[in-house]
Amino acid sequence: MQTVKMVVTGPFNAGKTSFIGAVSEIPVVRTERKISDDTRAVKDSTTVAMDFGRITVDQDLVLYLFGTPGQKRFDFMWEILSEGMLGFVVLVDSARPETFREARSILDTFRGYSNTPFIVAANKQDDEDAWxxxxxxIAMSLDENVRVLPCVSGDKNSVKSILVQLLEVILEYLPEESAAKSIK
Amino acid sequence: MALKGNLRDVGLNQLLNLIHLARKTGALSVQNDNGGGNARLYFREGKLIYAALDGQETRLTDMMVKIGKLNPDQVAAIRQRAQVDTDKALGLAMIQTGILTQADIVQGVKNYLLETVYQLLTWAGGVFIFEPNHAPAEERITVPINLDHLIIEGGRRVREFEKLREELPDLDVPLKFTERQDANLRNINLSVDQWKIISFINSRNTIRQIASYLKVDEFQIRRIVNGLQQAGLVELGTTPRVPVPVTVGTAYPSPSAPNVGRGVLLRVMDRLRGL
Structure with a gap:
């Protein structure tokens, strides 16, 4: 059985847990804790270790989705989760510009861990305040070649579209050698 | 869809860059966090065309007075001559009386708009909202200003402001004349602004109070006080300094690129599409 993995990252309360929950065939395995600091104003519990979702591709292949903890004090987990990933999604709460800088910082951190492809998902596009x-x-100073896509993390089709587009980006970056190998 | 946020998170220069690149048309309203007023900037297709401070759409005559092109007597004469009290009529009266040329007026409005934006760049925080397709009142004189130069100059001013803020982090301290025996206080030429500050130096007035009294913004007061410090004329009252924590960079681990074939990716893609 071969397994492949994608990582969903982003700031606290960006919607990572619901993103994975929208497409996972198993109930998302969550490790949540009651929040004890001033972030409680935003939500009551948060992911401290990781979210874990699974999609069975066929008898021989499984895709795992890992959601990183959003709070900075758990960033020691990020590098562990990023190991061996195919690519990653940076989920951004489009209606909270105060988190854009942090999202950019998380993106840079993940780029530092691994040179794997990524896309940015502009989440909560159903919110009237969403950018x-x-x-x-432009606000995150992203290059034109970075895909920034609209997203509603509770919506299965929206999440599917994001993951498919991430795969497209991964395919673009796949070395020719690897392509030739798979044809053989 | 209105863009909302706070300048603490998305700086004004960043917003201007966004408006410039996306060629937006509309009004950007900013409310200073520290009760330091509000501003409204208008844009057409990514260009700045008008600015209003503190809820007032500044009249053309006020702009010209503020940048020193007109004095109050001339304003009174122009108002008397203009048939209608609109900016366009006032501008026409200025040209007809020969006080200013059309080029003077355009340049004057441009300078006023630029100074307004430069002033906003010193705001550390403020709630903002960009409302698409909002335009200034019809009778206002608008001058389109390309934002790319403004952004570059704005960036330079922000860096200068940050440097000045590092050198003078606390405005809630008084100034005092230098007590150094070796201070060379001969042949010092002071500007009018520096003289104004000098006249308020005593142990009771903090720099912030002096700025407030003279209606000088934080950028200006820091620049003036810095000039006086450089000249060796004034010193700061002593305040306890909080040490700035130093962060140490970490080396990134080596990349771990995925090792899968195209076929695997295509299978995953098909499965996702079929979900």
Whole structure:
């Protein structure tokens, strides 16, 4: 049985848990704790270790989705979770510009861990205060070649679309040698 | 969809860059966090066209007075001559009386708009909202200003402001004349602004109070006080300093690129599409 893995990261309360929950075939395995600091104003519990979702591709292949803890004090987990990933999604709460800088910082950190492809998902596009993806790109100082996509993490089709597009980006970056090997 | 946020998170220069690149049309309203007023900047297709401070859409005559192109007597004469009290009529009266040329007016409005934006760049925090397709009142004179130069100059000013803020982090301290025996106080030429500050130096007035009284913004007061310090003329009252924590960079581990074939990725993609 071969397993492949993608990581969903982003700031606290960006919607990572619901993103994975939207497509996982198993109830997302969550490790949540009651929040004891001032972030309680945003939500009552948060992911301290990771979210874990699974999609069975076929008899021989399984895709795992890992969600990173959003709070900075758990960033020691990020590197462990990023090991061996195919690529990653940076989920950003488009309606909370105060988190854009942190999202950019998380993106840079993950780029430092591994040179794997990624996309940025502008989440909560159903919120009337959400910044459009193009504006988010400029606010986060992202290059034009970075895909910044609209997302609603509770919506299965939206999440599917993000993951498919991440795979497209991964395919673009796949070395020719690897492509040739798979054809053989 | 209105863009909302706080300048603490998305700086004004960043916002201007966004408006410039996305060629946006509309109004950007900012409310200073520290009760330092509010501002409204108007843009058309990514260019700054008008600015209003503290809820007032500044009249053309006020702009010209503020940048020193007109004095109050001239304003009174122009107002008397203008048939209608609109900016366009006032501008026409200025040209007809020969007080200012059209080029003077355009340049004057431009300078006023630039100074307004530069002033906003010193705001450390403020709630903002960008409302698409909002325009200034019809009768206002608008001058389109390309934002790319403004952003570069804005960036330079922000860096200068940050440097000044590092050198003078606390405005809640009084100034005092230097007590150094070796201070060379001969042949010092002071500007009008520096003289104004000098006249308020005593142990009771903090720098912030002096700035407030003289209606000088934080950038200006820091620059003036810094000039006086450089000249060796004044010193700061002593305040306890909190040490700034130093962060140490960490080396990134070596990349761990995925080792899968195209076929595997295509299978995953098909499965996701079929979910």
């Amino acid at each position: 459009p993806p193009d504006d988010l790109r």
